[in-house]
Amino acid sequence: MSAKPMNTSRRAQAGKAVDLPALYKSMLLIRRTEERLATLFADGEVPGFIHLSIGQEAVSAGVMSNLTKADTIASTHRGHGHALAKGLSLEGFFSELLARREGLCQGRGGSMHVADMSVGMLGANGIVGAGLSIALGSALAHKRLRPGTIAVAFFGDGALAEGLLHETLNMAALWKLPLLFVCENNGWSEFLPSEKQIAFTLERLSAAYAIPYERVDGNDAEAVALRSREIIEAVRRSGPAVLECATVRVRGHFEGDAQKYRDRADLEDVAKVDPIMRCEAVLKKTRMSDEALQALDADVRSAIENAISVARAGQDPDFERAREDVYTPQGFASP
Amino acid sequence: MTEIRYLRAINMALADAMAEDDTVVVFGEDVSEAGGSFGASRGLRDRFGPDRIFDTPISEAAIAGAAVGVAMSGLRPVIEIMFMDFITLTMDALVNQAAKARFMFGGQGSVPMVLRTPHGAGLGAGPQHSQCLEAWLAHVPGLKVVCPSDPASAYGLLRAAIRDPDPVIMVENKALYGMKAEVADELPVLPIGKAAILRRGKEVTLVSYGASVHICSAAAAQLEADGISAEVIDLRSLQPWDEATVLESLSSTHRLVVVHEAVEAFGPGAEIAARMADVGFDELDGPIVRVGAPFMPVPFSKALEGRYLPDAAKVVAAVRRTLA
Ligand SMILES: Cc1ncc(C[n+]2csc(CCOP(=O)(O)OP(=O)(O)O)c2C)c(N)n1
């Protein structure tokens, strides 16, 4: 058996058009949020490490445009885009990243562990590849409890080297689980290009499991949305699929990474394929006026500034409260 | 009263939990069609069907990781890892995911999963199929660890583990699987974190869990013949462990010996001894002595394994040391 390419683009395009302004807004929210996070981080207001997904927003916006609230996602260390596109509250998000009690995780998780179970966001993850099997389990539960609901595992090209990917692909294929694998291939994991780490292609790997595979320009929000739409419909009906999104990492691996290992030219090319600029160009040509675009940007910025003010006004988490959340007290299960 | 085997008690607990709550699902290697490598899940597939109990490939990391995702998404998974030695392959899912989720997501939810796994030497299974690694797990904030010593506690703790909202590791000494004991017709669910005092005594407290409990009982019988009265405590749970019961016993016996099959160095006994040396300092009339396996992998040869394992003679010797 070999993987059947889904060839979805033609049929999907014949269907309902993509809501480009909504995609644009979703990307803009991620971009402006991360731009502010960069400055807040530089100013020392955001503790720990942060990994920005600037340049990769189209993947989050495009895939999430086809998910419902009940669908679940497992994210990565570079998860702000996934989180915001899945619908986390902006105030809860900023409060978390600023380590506040009012944060979604009460200031105990931060950027690398932000989660919101109420919108099906099962967590950013500090462990490369770990989200794969969590999404696998979530898909398994969906299949039993909520047919038609799916789980999505986001992972970077670096996670291709983790053995857990093999276990997860195998089990997802074996059990025909409603699981979409989304690889955000930005060509880098930390400071080493992926071609120095990966001896195979995800396309050929998927074929080995007879899992349908699609590759899409991950910097084209419309393409991601269209292609993932039909793939996701297929995953809802019949089982796993792999979507590889070719994208670019604009910033360093983490904030503060001077990227000395990276070619200047590489970084210049990156600006040319910016997903937001590309989307904006299409919108300008077809639907939206400059004023409308500016108004949208102003809306997004003011929502972000509001969330930052809320976060700044928040309190430090309470130590005793944190201690109580390790596990339920002993004797809980007594009859 | 009826007489049942330890393995049968586990089987009954799984069946009763699955009957009580249809969100309970069981998966692992050879658990379904074969009924478990040791037979713990025999008959469950016929009764509950392959959607409730299913076999997995040999993918321990993904089995445990999937259990986390399953538990986050509305089911209560019970997974089996065939030998405790193989939990090395599940550690990320246990330590970084299951254990931390409640805490690091700010108490938004918990991970109600159970991992059952057998430990223990004595069957000639050799270095990679015998090790007692429970101290690793008890060291991780967010995991609960139970280790039953007999059929009734195997039943009661497994039922509690499955009802518990947090990840629970149930460690079963495989040498106990064939053990028979009389149990009540209605087996109670036992609270996690509560010890049982198996024998009252005045001069020394013997604390252990799992199979070592029986060594302590044998030692207590021998000591009694020599006129020494020993109290025997079965911890049942290691995380959380019943510090209050141990302290109370120490307060009346004033001497303490901690016994387990796990390697003595950095083992669970180190924690118990250290806590009692602290909170029980004023009660102590002798050194706290530990009896555990020597610092070596579990050997294969019976000649070596016999010396490796703790036994009643070693416990008696430890008691004499603290009484001296
Ligand atoms: C298991 C594990 N190994 C190593 C790391 C350190 N680390 C964090 S991100 C990263 C690179 C991941 O690359 P990729 O998956 O391509 O994601 P990207 O950073 O490009 O988004 C590494 C090695 C980790 N967090 N977890």
Ligand SMILES: [Mg+2]
């Ligand atoms: Mg990468």
